[in-house]
Amino acid sequence: MRVRLPRWARIAIEAVGLGLLVLLFVRILDREEVLGHLQRITVRTVAGVLAFQLLIQALGTFQWALVLREAGIFRGVWRAFTARIAGFAVTYLTPSMYFGGEPVRASVYKAASMSYRRLYATIVLDKYIELSTKFPCIIAGFAILVVLIRPSIVLVSVVGAVLAFFLGFFVLLVARLFNRPDLVARLTKRLARPVARLNRRLAVRMIVGMKEFAREVAGIMAHRRVFYLAMLTGVTVSAVEVLQTFFILGEIDPSWQAVERLVHSFVIFATVFIQALVGLLPGNLGGMEGTHLVIFNVLGIGSARSLIYTIILRIGQMSVVLLGIVSIVAWRAWRAGRASRPPEGRKGADRNRTDA
Secondary structure, X not given: OOOOOOHHHHHHHHHHHHHHHHHHHHHHOOHHHHHHHHOOOOHHHHHHHHHHHXXXXXXXXXXXXXXXXXXXXXXXXXXXXXXXXXXXXHHXXXXXXXXXXXXXHHHHHOOOOOOHHXXXXXXXXXXXHHHHOOHHHHHHHHHHHHHHHOOOHHHHHHHHHHHHHHHHHHHHHHHHHHHOOOHHHHHHHHHOHHHHHHXXXXXXXXXXXXXXXXXXXXXXXXXXXXHHHHHXXXXXXXXXXXXXXXXXXXXXXXXXXXXXXXXXXXXXXXXXXXXHHHOOOHHHOOHHHHHHHHHHHHOOOOHHHHHHHHHHHHHXXXXXXXXXHHHHHHHHHHHHHHHHOOHHHHHHHHHHHHHO
């Protein structure tokens, strides 16, 4: 039987781990070298990384908009963008940095007449596309790393097997979703069997709900060309993230040759796979820094540069998080203001907006 640690124990372990990471940075970093790299962070650096972050969000919005249009619930690019960055802000503050903000995204985007199940189906598909389309660049990065460091055959086999498993799982899932639209419902039915022994009514509700959800997903994926275009957009997002790393490395040390920077950029991007596994604190605090510290030293780039790289990347990401928080606050203020108006005022406002 699995024993779950109490919350205070997990917090203590995370705090100790983060403290050890800080101590490690202090022990191995050269103060003068760090200050020298920090002086290279200019307004152009911040503006550049922010532009990359906004481009990533814009492409992600386009990707989601394709799915929304297929679902017949598209409400405009700006609404999709604000809802997406609102979800990103909440997701970023979770340990994984990949899940957690989906209900917020749905709440910000949803209209009163909109089916929540259909909207959530679009978010699930968008999230699946976002994660699965990272694998081409991740595999390219690990392949380059193998060529550069030439590790033992055992390590190559283990890492290759793990990557092949996840890639195969995603490919198989796509194929099964296309050929068997009832796949999700069938899996839910099997998983609900233990629940049925305890609460048959709850199990029936689970199965019925997932059947309806699977029907929504199958309807959205009916037009494969649009789905493939969304997948291509996801791969483009990963390529932009690699170019963002290429830009940051050039800002840290302009003397690097372009080919060397590009090669290193693919390897550094590939570590997002490891970061997702080691995240413990909100924003993957410590996990991102520690992963970058290891890979920068493996590549021979240096510990100081890994710290500066992470700081610059955090500046761009946190800027988008702040935009997302502003989006959430504005949405809540709009809801509060709308709820405070009398019903007649709301009907008049809705009628005026419809006439316009």
